[in-house]
Amino acid sequence: MPRGNLFMAPAPNRSWLQALEIYRKPRVVAMLFLGFAAGLPFPLVFTTLSTWLRDVGVNRTTIGFFAWIGVTYSIKVLWSPVVDRAPLPVITRALGQRRGWMLFAQIGIVAGLFAMATTDPVQDITAMALFALLVAFASATQDIAIDAYRIEAVAAEWQGAMAGMYQSGYRIAAALVGGAGALYLADYVSWTASYLVMAASMVVGIVTVLVIREPERAVNRRTMMQEQQVIDFLERSAHLPAAWRVPAAWFIGAVICPFTEFFKRNGWWALLILVFIGIYRISDIVLANMAYPFYIDLGFTKTEIANIAKIYGVTMTIAGAVVGGMLVVRFGVMRMLLLGAVLVAVTNLLFAQLAVTGKSLAGLALVISADNFSGGLAGSAFIAYLSRLTNAAYTATQYALFSSLMTLGPKFISGFSGMYVDAFGYASFFVYAAAMGVPAILFVLYLMRRLNVDMSTVQSSAR
Numbered sequence: 001m002p003r004g005n006l007f008m009a010p011a012p013n014r015s016w017l018q019a020l021e022i023y024r025k026p027r028v029v030a031m032l033f034l035g036f037a038a039g040l041p042f043p044l045v046f047t048t049l050s051t052w053l054r055d056v057g058v059n060r061t062t063i064g065f066f067a068w069i070g071v072t073y074s075i076k077v078l079w080s081p082v083v084d085r086a087p088l089p090v091i092t093r094a095l096g097q098r099r100g101w102m103l104f105a106q107i108g109i110v111a112g113l114f115a116m117a118t119t120d121p122v123q124d125i126t127a128m129a130l131f132a133l134l135v136a137f138a139s140a141t142q143d144i145a146i147d148a149y150r151i152e153a154v155a156a157e158w159q160g161a162m163a164g165m166y167q168s169g170y171r172i173a174a175a176l177v178g179g180a181g182a183l184y185l186a187d188y189v190s191w192t193a194s195y196l197v198m199a200a201s202m203v204v205g206i207v208t209v210l211v212i213r214e215p216e217r218a219v220n221r222r223t224m225m226q227e228q229q230v231i232d233f234l235e236r237s238a239h240l241p242a243a244w245r246v247p248a249a250w251f252i253g254a255v256i257c258p259f260t261e262f263f264k265r266n267g268w269w270a271l272l273i274l275v276f277i278g279i280y281r282i283s284d285i286v287l288a289n290m291a292y293p294f295y296i297d298l299g300f301t302k303t304e305i306a307n308i309a310k311i312y313g314v315t316m317t318i319a320g321a322v323v324g325g326m327l328v329v330r331f332g333v334m335r336m337l338l339l340g341a342v343l344v345a346v347t348n349l350l351f352a353q354l355a356v357t358g359k360s361l362a363g364l365a366l367v368i369s370a371d372n373f374s375g376g377l378a379g380s381a382f383i384a385y386l387s388r389l390t391n392a393a394y395t396a397t398q399y400a401l402f403s404s405l406m407t408l409g410p411k412f413i414s415g416f417s418g419m420y421v422d423a424f425g426y427a428s429f430f431v432y433a434a435a436m437g438v439p440a441i442l443f444v445l446y447l448m449r450r451l452n453v454d455m456s457t458v459q460s461s462a463r
Contacts, residue, residue: 037205
């Protein structure tokens with residue numbers, strides 16, 4: 001398999017202290033704040049929004065359909081070439097390609113959150129859905145730019161640590177601010193005040209974008225040869241009007257080349273990689289859509305949810321993300337992918353147990369701790385894996401393809417989660433969600449076996 005040694009080669013011989021030192025690098029630290037900016041909008045159009053909707057009496061089937069807003073994150077690959085290559089007027093010249101698009105997207109997030117804050121979901125559920133869609137679209141665009149920055153800012157061997165810090169910031173924003181903070185404000189003030197404060201909190205990301213430096217982009221010889229497609233097209237189409245040739249050449253370079261380069265580099269194995277990406281996070285993504293309605297229906301107050309599911313749980317997520325980043329640096333990415341897949345599937349069964357036993361603060365704390373730690377660890381390993389698959393010349397487009405595939409199927413399936421719960425109950429739903437993680441475990445084992453075989457073949461040939 002092409003690039004097999006990238007994933008299965010022995011990890012550098014580093015001590016635990018040396019592995020931990022990576023978290024002191026400035027660009028790694030910056031990922032904490034960029035992760036915050038990426039994580040803040042997410043619960044505000046999903047878990048926190050679903051809590052708001054359920055709190056004011058919106059039915060669960062309608063709440064379930066709101067999960068389809070998440071398809072925006074899954075189809076971001078469609079406009080990722082624009083983010084990767086197209087400059088923004090004035091902003092790109094002042095800040096650079098990555099930082100310029102980050103700032104532009106952040107402005108869109110602020111505008112969308114403000115609009116949601118001033119909308120009554122009971123009186124106008126359609127407007128609420130449209131404004132949530134705006135936030136999701138801007139947030140997905142910001143993700144494209146941040147992912148590209150993260151991959152380009154440091155060497156591949158440090159991507160596990162970058163992912164760990166990114167996830168830490170992401171979870172702080174998603175759980176403590178967009179989760180617990182939003183719920184506290186809604187409980188003690190109002191949902192309108194809550195979302196207005198959330199819009200103002202995006203200043204963290206805006207300031208970070210203005211402070212960090214634009215990363216350098218490296219284009220290797222293989223990529224330069226790939227861009228020859230553009231040169232050949234321009235030569236063959238010299239007789240055509242420039243108004244047609246220039247946009248077509250841009251399309252070839254920005255859209256066609258990133259995908260053909262990935263398939264040429266990986267051969268037939270590329271299809272298996274894409275299938276694996278599409279199933280790895282399916283278990284926890286499907287479960288997440290009904291988690292907070294489950295807490296409400298079980299009888300927990302918004303404050304109890306904030307105290308345990310958000311504040312206490314985020315500590316375990318950060319711990320899982322940081323530990324996962326260290327383990328990737330020390331032991332390699334594939335072993336951590338396997339560990340993460342097993343932990344996610346197993347811990348999802350704890351939700352079914354809670355559904356059977358009923359309301360219990362201790363039970364909720366156990367479930368949230370296990371789920372968040374496993375999710376953080378699996379996330380660090382998976383982000384590092386996806387980052388290593390990209391070509392530096394097409395970072396944004398190729399990573400957007402991977403992350404889109406990661407969520408497209410799960411988000412579509414999760415749209416029916418409310419109907420499933422209404423028909424079969426929460427306990428059955430959580431067992432079903434856990435079972436969906438089994439294919440990911442089997443696929444990691446298969447990948448590890450094939451990669452080991454390929455490595456053995458390469459070593460034998462070398463002799």
